Amino acid sequence: MKTIFTAYLNTFKGLSKEVWWLALITFVNRAGAMVIPFLSLYLRDDLQFSLSDVGWVMTCFGFGSLFGSWIGGKLSDKLGYYKTILFSLIGTGIGFFFLQFITGFWPICLGFFLLIAIADMSRPAFFVALSAYSKPENKTRSLTLIRLAINLGFSAGPALGGLIIAGIGYFGLFWVDGITCILAGLLLIKALNPRKAKETDQEAPVLIPLPPHKDQLYVIFLIALALFGIVFVQYFSTVPLYYKEVRSLSESQIGLLLGLNGFLIFAFEMPLIAFMERKKWSQLANVIAGLLFTGLSFGAFFLGSWNLFLVVGMAVATLGEMIAFPFGNAFALRRAKLGRQGAYMGLYSMSFSLSHIFGHNSGMQLVNALGYDITWLVMVAITVVATVLLVYVKRRITTEEQENLVNI
Structure with a gap:
């Protein structure tokens, strides 16, 4: 058993410390994304939306993701991955704080479109950052580590979200989501400021x-x-x-x-x-x-x-x-x-x-x-x-x- 565990740990060797920081930032961000798994329940139970209305909100959610991914790619090339990720994390945190006070159908549609657009700006930027901080031979394993962090975060988030809803109600999710996004942004400033982090990508x-x-x-x-x-x-x-x-x-x-x-x-x-x-x-x-x-x-x-x-x-x-x-x-x-x-x-x-x-x-x-x-x-x-x-x-x-x- 010890041999198997050692072999498992060895698969993580050789990854740069910046990649590990990216994984931790991803975990904090995804573990805090508690509103998303409960979104349809929140719209039905708390806001009394019809199933048709819920469907349209989810469609706006998807188009927000599409737009955010596109503009995030543009910003990554214009401003760099660091500024794009930081803007996305802080902006998403502030967006969660405000979104809990919106209750109308069309404002909710617009609100979630904008929120997810800002949130998903970071997706292409994370890929670019991962490329910059990974040696060519380690890129696939670095990507796998980020996926692992995402899956762990999505596993922890809904479990904590259920407890928060039971304890203080849906509004608690918005506050926790907002705080964790901002915490992830502060962690980014602390660990991956370009002035401190050394890029390891050696490809021309x-x-x-x-x-x-x-x-x-x-x-x-x-x-x-x-x-x-x-x-x-x-x-x-x-x-x-x-x-x-x-x-x-x-x-x-x-x-x-x-x-x-x-x-x-x-x-x-x-x-x-x-x-x-x-x-x-x-x-x-x-x-x-x-x-x-x-x-x-x-x-x-x-x-x-x-x-x-x-x-x-x-x-x-x-x-x-x-x-x-x-x-x-x-x-x-x-x-x-x-x-x-x-x-x-x-x-x-x-x-x-x-x-x-x-x-x-x-x-x-x-x-x-x-x-x-x-x-x-x-x-x-x-x-x-x-x-x-x-x-x-x-x-x-x-x-x-x-x-x-x-x-x-």
Whole structure:
């Protein structure tokens, strides 16, 4: 047991102290994001919004994320990642303080659009900071550490949020969220001020930057990732409904199944990524493998009524997530060396915002119109399309690299 634990700890070795600070800042910020998991309940129970109104607020939430990711990429290139992250954290904290006093439907829609736009400005900036503070050989593991911090934060946040609601009510969430965002900003000032932190990225900058929308292969790669996101988000929208309505699972059983996702990521993602990096497989090949695992997981719903198959399906989907997301992030960062890093990573973040905007709603509409089984088959078909796109990108990039070697 001691040997296994030592081997697990060894997978974290070699990461810079700045990356560890980024992970801690991310954890504090995400653990404090308690309003978000309870947003639909807050709108229904506290503000007495209709289901239709809740849906529109969530749509504004998604568009705010999309806009924030875009403008955050622009600001990262203009102002730098440090100022962008700091503005986002402090601005989000202040926004939470004010949002609790807004109760009207349209003001709430506008308020959440602006709040999430400011909050998600930091997403591309965090990627750029991670690239600056990571050695090239450590970038995928550094990204994995940040994902670990996000998952731990999202696990702790809802649990604390439930206690706060029970103790003092929903308004307490806004105060705690605001305070933790500002604390994360102060931690950023203390630990990662550019005057104190030394950048470790040793890759040479590109003299003539290429705008991301003109990088055809990168755009196709992002389309494939957006499709993957549409498939993956079903595990947090239509799949829980399937568990309850078709498999008759209780809320506690559904919670345990969803919790399995976070536990597997915490226990196995970093060792898995370290193992795959040692194999020297290409980043895109790993993304393709992760995508296929996630698509394959929907087959568990057709295997029979034994609930163990649902556990297997969740485990396979999580395996796909653990592989696809870190290596997809790493490929995007590597490709961003062709141009403006902030703009590249902003577009990368936007692809997942689109997944949330369209993925949840399209899944619900498919279930309502065609039923669960057809919906799962559609998700498998989307997986196939995304895989074909990634295989095309991989082959084109391989050809590019071979031509560059010939020209050297």
